[in-house]
Amino acid sequence: MNDRLMEALSSAIYVLKMYLAGAAVTEDDQRIRASGLYPDWLAGNHVVGDVCNANGQTWECYQAHDNATYPDIKPDNAAWYTFWRPLHGKTPETARPFVPVQGAHDIYRAGEFMIWTDGNTYECVDPNGTAYSPADYAQAWKLIPKN
Numbered sequence: 001m002n003d004r005l006m007e008a009l010s011s012a013i014y015v016l017k018m019y020l021a022g023a024a025v026t027e028d029d030q031r032i033r034a035s036g037l038y039p040d041w042l043a044g045n046h047v048v049g050d051v052c053n054a055n056g057q058t059w060e061c062y063q064a065h066d067n068a069t070y071p072d073i074k075p076d077n078a079a080w081y082t083f084w085r086p087l088h089g090k091t092p093e094t095a096r097p098f099v100p101v102q103g104a105h106d107i108y109r110a111g112e113f114m115i116w117t118d119g120n121t122y123e124c125v126d127p128n129g130t131a132y133s134p135a136d137y138a139q140a141w142k143l144i145p146k147n
Helices: 003-020 028-033 078-082
Strands: 051-054 057-061 084-086 113-115 121-124 141-144
Touching: 003 028, 028 057, 078 084
Parallel strands: none
Antiparallel strands: 051 057, 057 084, 113 121, 121 141
C-alpha cells in the first residue's frame, strides 16, 4: 500500500469517527487530519472554502478565482498567497512546514504548530499571534522537544 493510499485511509477513518460522534470537519486542525481526502491542487475555477493539497501543505481558498482568467494563481507563485491560506495545525502531529505570513488571514495564532526549516516543530506562544518566523522573532515560538 503506498503512502497516498495510507493517508487517504487514515483520513477517512478520522472523518468517519467525527461523523459518528455527530461532529463536522470545520477547523483547520480537523481539515489537516482529513487532508488525505482532499485533492492535489489543479488549475480551475475555485470558490471560497475549497480545500486542496500543494507543496506539503493543506490550503483553503479564501478568495474565489478562475485560473482561466488568472493563470498566475498557482502554488510557487506569489499570486497564490492572495487567494489561498495555509491551514495551521493545533498539535505537533498536525504541524505543517512554516509558510511566510502574507496578511492577517494567515498569521500563526497562539496554540498553532509548524515545522521550521531546521526540521524542528514549534508552537506559537504569542497571545496576539505572530507574522514572524522563529528566526525573526524567537519569543513568539516554543521549541517542541522530539521524543
